[in-house]
Amino acid sequence: MPQKVFILSLCALLLCACQKGSIPKPYGYVRIATPDTAYTPYQSKAPYTFALSQNAQVVPHTAQKERYWIDIVYPALNATIHGSYHPIHGDLDLLTNDAFRLVYKHAGQAVAIPEQPFVNPERSVYGMFFTLEGNVASPYQFFVTDSVHHFFRASVYCDCKPNADSLAPIYEYLEQDVRHLIETWQWQN
Numbered sequence: 001m002p003q004k005v006f007i008l009s010l011c012a013l014l015l016c017a018c019q020k021g022s023i024p025k026p027y028g029y030v031r032i033a034t035p036d037t038a039y040t041p042y043q044s045k046a047p048y049t050f051a052l053s054q055n056a057q058v059v060p061h062t063a064q065k066e067r068y069w070i071d072i073v074y075p076a077l078n079a080t081i082h083g084s085y086h087p088i089h090g091d092l093d094l095l096t097n098d099a100f101r102l103v104y105k106h107a108g109q110a111v112a113i114p115e116q117p118f119v120n121p122e123r124s125v126y127g128m129f130f131t132l133e134g135n136v137a138s139p140y141q142f143f144v145t146d147s148v149h150h151f152f153r154a155s156v157y158c159d160c161k162p163n164a165d166s167l168a169p170i171y172e173y174l175e176q177d178v179r180h181l182i183e184t185w186q187w188q189n
Contacts, residue, residue: 034173035076039180046070046085047150051184053177056081072154072181077170081178083154088145095151099128099143102155109136109162118144118182125185129178135162139171140178146187154178 035055042052044060046068052058055076061069068085086095107113111134118127127144139162143153156174158167 079158086151
C-alpha cells in the first residue's frame, strides 16, 4: 500500500511539473496591408489638376469662401488630405508664412521637421514638402504655388490617435501618394 501511494504521488508530481508557467506576451500591432495604387487625372472647375490615387475620393467644399478647397479621402486607410486653395492678391508672403506657421505648430510633438523644396519651372509649380517625424497629428504637409496667381496648401491626417510605429505602413503609402500628387500638379489658367 505505501508503494502505491508513493507511485501515485510521484505521478501527480510529474504531471504538475510538466506545466509551463505563464509568459507575458509582448505588445504587437495589427498588420496593415496597403492597397496597390493606380492613378487617374483629377480634373474639375478648380484652377489645378493632379494625378489622384484610385484608392482616394475627392470631396469638394461647398462654402463659397472655400471655393476650390478639397478633402482627398482614403476610406480604406481612414486618412484624409485637407487642402485649401487661395488666389494670390499680392499676399504670397503672408500665405507662405501662414503655411510655415501651421507646420511648426506641431514642433512641440515632432521629433524633426525636414523640409524638401519642390521646383518645376516647366509647369510653374513651386512649393515645399514637410515631413513631421514622431507621434504628430499630421505627418505630412505641403504647399504649391505659381508665385503669381495660385496657392494651395494641404495637410495629411489619420482619424486615430497618432502612433508613428503602428501607422508606419499607412504613413509610407500616404507619403508616396502625396509626393506623386505634387509631382503631377498643374495649374489651369
